[in-house]
Amino acid sequence: MxxxxxxxxxxxxxxxxxxxxxxxxxxxxxxxxxxxxxxxxxxxxxxxxxxxxxxxxxxxxxxxxxxxxxxxxxxxxxxxxxxxxxxxxxxxxxxxxxxxxxxxxxxxxxxxxxxxxxxxxxxxxxxxxxxxxxxxxxxxxxxxxxxxxxxxxxxxxxxxxxxxxxxxxxxxxxxxxxxxxxxxxxxxxxxxxxxxxxxxxxxxxxxxxxxxxxxxxxxxxxxxxxxxxxxxxxxxxxxxxxxxxxxxxxxxxxxxxxxxxxxxxxxxxxxxxxxxxxxxxxxxxxxxxxxxxxxxxxxxxxxxxxxxxxxxEKVKTGRKIRRSKQDEDTKIHLTNNEKIRTTADEGGEEVVRGLEFTNMQFIKNESVLELNEIIEVLKLLEKRGNIKKVEIMLGELPISKNFSWLSDGITRRRYIIGKIIMIDGRECFLLDVEREKRSLSMILLVSDKVVDWNKILWRMLFGLVNENGKWSRIKLGGIERLGVKVIRKKHIRKDIYNKEISIYKEL
Structure with a gap:
């Protein structure tokens, strides 16, 4: 290093x-x-x-x-x-x-x-x-x-x-x-x-x-x-x-x-x-x-x-494969090596950038059906009388383990976060990712307390990647101890209207 x-x-x-x-x-x-x-x-x-x-x-x-x-x-x-x-x-x-x-x-x-x-x-x-x-x-x-x-x-x-x-x-x-x-x-x-x-x-x-x-x-x-x-x-x-x-x-x-x-x-x-x-x-x-x-x-x-x-003694419990060669199919990514750091970096807990949400009206429906579905649900939620505003963020998962990419090993896996702002000022968040037939629930986060949502959401995303496509029980437990209610919403075959009602009842 x-x-x-x-x-x-x-x-x-x-x-x-x-x-x-x-x-x-x-x-x-x-x-x-x-x-x-x-x-x-x-x-x-x-x-x-x-x-x-x-x-x-x-x-x-x-x-x-x-x-x-x-x-x-x-x-x-x-x-x-x-x-x-x-x-x-x-x-x-x-x-x-x-x-x-x-x-x-x-x-x-x-x-x-x-x-x-x-x-x-x-x-x-x-x-x-x-x-x-x-x-x-x-x-x-x-x-x-x-x-x-x-x-x-x-x-x-x-x-x-x-x-x-x-x-x-x-x-x-x-x-x-x-x-x-x-x-x-x-x-x-x-x-x-x-x-x-x-x-x-x-x-x-x-x-x-x-x-x-x-x-x-x-x-x-x-x-x-x-x-x-x-x-x-x-x-x-x-x-x-x-x-x-x-x-x-x-x-x-x-x-x-x-x-x-x-x-x-x-x-x-x-x-x-x-x-x-x-x-x-x-x-x-x-x-x-x-x-x-x-x-x-x-x-x-x-x-x-x-x-x-x-x-x-450092106890090794897992196994990883290290590939040693490159060929014509190896995809090369050019990245910016950002040099501005905070000195909280050592043992860092959150990413420097904040999560940047945008208004729902600027979001076009995704071609991936599972992400399009949550966008439609969020649009329905925004019409509720006691919901002030709904914002949305689309992004790529942090780079760490295989789950950061789709099954082709090249395309970055995307996530979506809906930020639901209630009339009383409370903020709730709905998280989902591209699943590719995986059994992975959406996560709804609700709290009456003032919490650092930026840190919580990034911990959720990093935990998901590090667990290779599973919501980290350690992360979820730590978030609940902060006074945040964590609700799993399974992807069952309901229409978007019934899904919206199910989520709205939890807010």
């Missing part, structure tokens, strides 16, 4: 200017996404830049950044990197008011640190640095740590007789099944105090809006970049954590992508070629969600060392 450099697209400083990071704010919600204010300066000029929360993975106080390049920050010469062992030293939580001003802003902030006194020296450790570098040392975990118990959306686990069994769901990107990430998750899951800190941060943030946690480390042995004065050491950046302990002897990893690969001389049915390529990815905080065309950014910035590494 190619490594990419990450750059901020809205960088306010001149080319080649060295901007020093002064301060990291605390996470806040904007348009259903966690953001953070960051504060940079060049000489006497100060700028506030709002970024995705998970961008703090790249950022460290008093480092210089040029041209918005986040993962190549430069440390100041007067700072040194030292080993610090504060194991067994009592931590004192300190909170102080703080303010930063610049052109167009004057922000009141709080400084939150844990202070330690060892051998007459005061060590000052920012709480946000412990989150960034120790508890959540990658962007996937940074996105999870501010939420309420969302790790269970990505995997289940059990501990039994010295074995940690992790069952990753398809929501967990297979690119994240690395040695470092598995070990870190095992460290969290097998240490009760670490788990309490990790889960407690999101709970506290949601209930009180405060980024705060208790210091519960049994071992706190770090390598850090520091600012040193007489009898005082300020930790600017934690670059390593030593002597982590995983309290099991073996880790078993399960994931839908873990399959035995069988090579064959058969020709490939299709090949994808990117029309452009480059070594940078622009990170745009104004884009919602994450992309499924996953690119790994350079994120190996923090080193964690373990006392003993358990045996890790």
């Amino acid at each position: 190619k490594k990419k450099a990450a750059k901020i697209t809205n960088w306010p400083f001149e080319k080649s200017e060295k901007a020093i990071l002064m301060w990291l704010g605390e996470p806040f919600k904007r348009e259903n996404k966690w953001m953070v204010n960051t504060y940079f300066k060049v000489d006497n000029r100060r700028e506030r830049i709002t970024l995705d929360w998970s961008n703090i993975h790249f950022l460290s106080i008093d480092k210089c950044y040029i041209n918005g390049d986040l993962n190549n920050g430069m440390k100041l010469e007067e700072h040194e990197i030292i080993d610090i062992d504060l194991t067994g030293i009592k931590a004192e939580y300190i909170e102080k008011d703080w303010s930063i001003w610049g052109k167009g802003f004057n922000d009141k902030l709080k400084s939150k640190t844990f202070n330690f006194i060892k051998n007459g020296v005061l060590y000052n450790v920012p709480t946000i640095e412990i989150i960034r570098a120790i508890l959540a040392p990658n962007r996937f975990l940074l996105n999870r740590i501010v939420e309420m118990n969302t790790l269970e959306t990505y995997f289940g686990y059990k501990l039994n007789e010295g074995i940690l069994d992790i069952q990753f769901y398809e929501e967990y990107n297979k690119a994240l099944l690395t040695f470092e990430r598995i070990c870190h998750l095992a460290w969290i899951l097998t240490n009760e105090n670490i788990s309490r800190m990790f889960y407690g941060i999101g709970q506290k943030l949601w209930y009180s809006g405060d980024l705060k946690f208790d210091f519960l480390f049994d071992n706190f042995n770090i390598k850090a970049r520091v600012e040193r004065r007489e009898k005082y050491i300020r930790i600017l950046e934690i670059v390593g954590l030593n002597n982590k302990r995983i309290n099991v002897n073996k880790i078993e990893v399960h994931h839908p992508s873990l399959e035995e690969t069988e090579l064959t001389d058969e020709a490939k049915k299709r090949v994808y070629i990117h029309k452009n390529d480059q070594n940078e990815i622009g990170l745009n905080p104004n884009i919602q969600g994450a992309t499924k065309s996953f690119d790994a950014l350079n994120t190996q910035l923090i080193s964690h060392n373990y006392e003993l590494i358990p045996k890790i």
Whole structure:
């Protein structure tokens, strides 16, 4: 997987200017996404830049950044990197008011640190640095740590007789099944105090809006970049954590992508070629969600060392065929390699683009009978008195497994989504796909709550593809837990009028 450099697209400083990071704010919600204010300066000029929360993975106080390049920050010469062992030293939580001003802003902030006194020296450790570098040392975990118990959306686990069994769901990107990430998750899951800190941060943030946690480390042995004065050491950046302990002897990893690969001389049915390529990815905080065309950014910035590494076994349960050749029948697709990403991409949950619906009057009936049928049903629904409007979207399924294509192996399989807007403001959605004689129900989604429909609908579509043409029970169950009623509508031989009545009764 190619490594990419990450750059901020809205960088306010001149080319080649060295901007020093002064301060990291605390996470806040904007348009259903966690953001953070960051504060940079060049000489006497100060700028506030709002970024995705998970961008703090790249950022460290008093480092210089040029041209918005986040993962190549430069440390100041007067700072040194030292080993610090504060194991067994009592931590004192300190909170102080703080303010930063610049052109167009004057922000009141709080400084939150844990202070330690060892051998007459005061060590000052920012709480946000412990989150960034120790508890959540990658962007996937940074996105999870501010939420309420969302790790269970990505995997289940059990501990039994010295074995940690992790069952990753398809929501967990297979690119994240690395040695470092598995070990870190095992460290969290097998240490009760670490788990309490990790889960407690999101709970506290949601209930009180405060980024705060208790210091519960049994071992706190770090390598850090520091600012040193007489009898005082300020930790600017934690670059390593030593002597982590995983309290099991073996880790078993399960994931839908873990399959035995069988090579064959058969020709490939299709090949994808990117029309452009480059070594940078622009990170745009104004884009919602994450992309499924996953690119790994350079994120190996923090080193964690373990006392003993358990045996890790990736259990392969499936089988896939890999075709090694091309011939004259292989269809070549040219695709745009989009470079704008959100930093929620790691462990991404939704596609960058939003679902774009259009008015029913602009839709022509599809030549495929099964899609034409649902269009006619939606047109009938729009005539109902308590339905304000019906919009529609036609698209091609995400590219993943064989179900993304029709039986010819070349033509992309299409889906249709009807958006039904009620007079009282509620939104309901009807989903269907090209079936080709498969027994696959339509899905009707109804909710009285305000939910992120864009995320839910994309999860449904990705789940359908990854299950090779079956509605994912895991996805449906997760959606129902959000307060959405999921109703299956079988394709039985009724006329469109009876089908419309059946659907209308559920709204």
